[in-house]
Amino acid sequence: MVRFERILCPLDFSEFSARAYDYAQSLAARYKSRLYLQHIIEPAFSAYPGVEFPDSIGQVYREIRLHAEDALKEFVKKHTREGLHPQWSVEDGHIPAMILGFAEKEQIDLIVMGTHGRRGLDHLLLGSVTEKVLRKSRCPVLVVGRPANDRTGTAEPIQLRKIFYCTDFSQNSERALGYALSLAEEFGAQLTLLHVVEDFPLSKDLSTLTAEIVSQLEAMVPSDVRGKGKIRSRLRVGKPHEEIIREAAENAADLIIVAVRGRHLLDLALFGSTTHRVIQRGPCPVLVVHI
Numbered sequence: 001m002v003r004f005e006r007i008l009c010p011l012d013f014s015e016f017s018a019r020a021y022d023y024a025q026s027l028a029a030r031y032k033s034r035l036y037l038q039h040i041i042e043p044a045f046s047a048y049p050g051v052e053f054p055d056s057i058g059q060v061y062r063e064i065r066l067h068a069e070d071a072l073k074e075f076v077k078k079h080t081r082e083g084l085h086p087q088w089s090v091e092d093g094h095i096p097a098m099i100l101g102f103a104e105k106e107q108i109d110l111i112v113m114g115t116h117g118r119r120g121l122d123h124l125l126l127g128s129v130t131e132k133v134l135r136k137s138r139c140p141v142l143v144v145g146r147p148a149n150d151r152t153g154t155a156e157p158i159q160l161r162k163i164f165y166c167t168d169f170s171q172n173s174e175r176a177l178g179y180a181l182s183l184a185e186e187f188g189a190q191l192t193l194l195h196v197v198e199d200f201p202l203s204k205d206l207s208t209l210t211a212e213i214v215s216q217l218e219a220m221v222p223s224d225v226r227g228k229g230k231i232r233s234r235l236r237v238g239k240p241h242e243e244i245i246r247e248a249a250e251n252a253a254d255l256i257i258v259a260v261r262g263r264h265l266l267d268l269a270l271f272g273s274t275t276h277r278v279i280q281r282g283p284c285p286v287l288v289v290h291i
Helices: 015-031 055-079 095-105 129-136 174-187 206-220 240-250 265-281
Strands: 006-010 034-041 087-092 110-114 141-144 162-166 190-197 230-237 255-260 286-290
Touching: 006 015, 006 095, 015 034, 015 055, 015 110, 015 141, 015 174, 034 055, 034 095, 055 087, 087 095, 095 129, 110 129, 129 141, 162 174, 162 240, 174 190, 174 255, 174 286, 190 206, 190 240, 206 230, 230 240, 240 255, 240 265, 255 265, 265 286
Parallel strands: 006 034, 006 110, 034 087, 110 141, 162 190, 162 255, 190 230, 255 286
Antiparallel strands: 141 286
């Protein structure tokens, strides 16, 4: 069974990263993980590496760093639940690169990040720190927004009661299913296996297609797990991102899990058109797993 031994939560002290920290703490407590917090200062003059700047600028950055360390200590003191002892660091550099470098160096199993709200129906996350980490991370990334029923700052741990695993039956998608099964077992959650058909085949009626898809979904679950827990299978017809969001909203999902194939250009195009919209418009956090 998949385990999260090491969890990284980058922080910028915003309400969005505070909410992400809620999830990181809850997962760390459940899995007894080692929890890392990281705050990164990106130098304003990093675009001019060959230019020498006066000592006064260096002094400004030293003061910024001291302020950041104090702020991170205060954040940890204010937001950390009893019994957890995260390791934290303040670093200088390009933010996405520092997050990815830290994750690789420390063999992180999960990155938990906040994302800063919506930017309009078709303006995705392109260019943001979250998006850059999503595209290049070798480990799963949990993206936490702030839905309407926000609970940031509450003392109770996050509870995952309904988890939705979305699959297109692509090769090696079992890796992402492993995370879904692990989380469902750890939280005692209901797990929904969801497949969306965009182009309905005219040669079949809906009931026949549904039976076939449900059979395929059920066959993905290991035999020793099928009789355990609460697992159901669902088929929807329409645009994938719209149907995933609709199904999750109608059923009050607590987590959506999506698998992303590879890193070549076609995959990145598909990644942008479906996964980003689910992250941006969905009613709950999204766990993105590269396969």
